[in-house]
Amino acid sequence: MRTPWLCLLAVFALPALAEDWPGEQWAQALQPPTPAVQALADYAFPPRDDSTRTGVRTDALVVIRDGRLVYERYAPPFTADSLHSTWSISKSLMACVLGVAYGQGRFQLDDPVATYYPAMARHPEVHLADLLHWASGLDWQEDYEYAPLYSSVVAMLYTRGRDDMAAFTAGLDSFAAPGQVFRYSSGDSNLLSAALQQMVGAHDYPDYPWQALFQPLGIEHAVWEADGKGVFVASSYAYLRARDLARVGLLMLRDGRWQNRQLLPRTWVAFNRRPFDHAVAEPGEATGGGQWWLNQPVGNAPRPWPDAPAQTFAALGHWGQALYVLPEQKLVIVRYGDDRDASYQHNQLLKLAIAAFAQGKAQ
Template sequence: MSKGWLLILLLLLNLNAHAEDWPGEQWPTAPMPTGPAIEALERYAFAPRDDATRQGIRTDALLVIHDGRLVYERYAGGTRADTAHLTWSISKSLLATVYGVAYGEKLFALEDPAANYYPPLNRLARMTLADLFHWASGLDWQEDYEYAPLNSSVVAMLYTRGRHDMAAFAAGHDSFSPPGLAFRYSSGDSNLLAAALKNIVGPARYADYPWTALFEPLGIRHATWETDPSGTFVGSSYAYLTARDLARVGLLMQREGRWGGRQLIPKDWIAFNREPFAHFQAGQDEAVPGGHWWLNRAVDPAIHPWPDAPPDTFAALGHWGQALYVIPSARLVIVRYGDDRDGSYRHNELLKRAMAAFAGTVQP
């Protein structure tokens, strides 16, 4: 073989070695790492499970994608690979991802008044869509759950007087701050966005839009997203996906909105999702809000909620321990479903152990 052909062959082999893997109907796989780091991860995530008292860390699923390949998967508690698990507030980040497709269609701008697309907000003319994505509507919302149900806006919205039209219930709250100036986590803000999307994409497209815009292009075949009786998606809470399918959304985000050869979501939308909200203050939550995603960094560089994870880590998080972690610098996507009822699960602890187990497999 001539030197020229040998050089071409080496170049082709090098290109193939660095080709990106993408899931088809199934995820491509790679050998699972073994050893003490994996054992330490499993001791934390899959401690002996107490289903009688629902105490302690109770992981239902843990799945890891590295470089587009499935490298770890384990289930417990009745959850299986084909189980469409309730994601709770991961739904909020899924909603933001669906919005990213509409943004790429140039159907709205972030600084548009929210009332343009949801008229019940006309009394709050200064509120923008960006304010809602930052959970900064200024509405006096109480995001309390089991520990304070009588004062909880979210319990009333999901289960009692607000459940027939959740966006209208949220819009009816008084204000505690001008829009855009203060972070207050609110499932109501998310459901206002879900209602606004109906007018952004048009009623004829709305019922199928999460599927046609996002799920079908990613190869997600079995997602469920509940609506309230008014026909509005419960964008705050009620999307169901398998762990493998949720990982597809994570890979899309890790690769800045690309899916195969298509830029499904514009890069500037992903940048907005990952930009810290300027008015967030340390101690307001367990992670830093971005554009309906949670970040491991803030405008203040001293704020680093998950110190054992890289600063570029971001996540979609949900009640009772649901998590989709995206770590671009390590080319990792981690899905964790759980049924944690006592608050003992810690994001940083799982991320620390996952980095020890899988970041060592990353090649430059």
């Protein structure tokens, strides 16, 4: 008969449960074409006429369940090897890069932005946490097609600000005190990118996203465009393969851990997933966290994706780019598209994906 302390040793010596992690390729457990899977495919990949540029147009759909590839489909000319524009998913990617820097002790959330980007000296009360919450208080207008003449983001990306996007943003006046009002801002995200340059140094900055994030995750092919000052356009211009973006989702699903390495501090991931105190949302719109979108109600507004669990969070981009993370279902979903109207609905795709791939669901 074993003594009690030997029994305790035996318990603590038990090996950890095996986990699936992608190597050069994902382990596969492809789902058969059940009615639920077919319903998802019918929604994501309807017959289309590209000449009209209307309706749901999915370029890529990848589903990972607990570290295994269970569904993958592309619409020509896109393939598994195609780099695709992520648009504003770039913001969440920069949040991951900053999370590595945070874990290295390079900054604190309550540091003034001007500490790392001197052009923000005219806004000394703006802190890094304010930028991460899209709450700098700078007078920003995030409009594209609908009001281009008044759009701050169009001016920053394509006209007056394209050579120095952070300086363009820092030159704006304030409309509110920092940290008090949520206003989605690509400018705030690009200020974070400029601050990162000072944090890690000009010499290391051009390679830092690769060394900090992409290479540890096994992402070998990625493009991240910079502005005229060599600052990564954190708001918009990262390009990844769908399978590689899924690696970022798995990192977030597992609370910043990649295999045996805590790549992002758990406290950082918790910050990304915590609703901003002063967030506002219109019906159907997600709640802002730390450069990620949350399926959380704000005020009297219901959850934006009512058919998905409340813990669902996402990185979202223009024209229907999406990286969804569903912790309870252990699902990561990457959807690339080119939707020029409002026909694509996040909630509908999530509802169909849960029906098709969540464990225990009728399929």
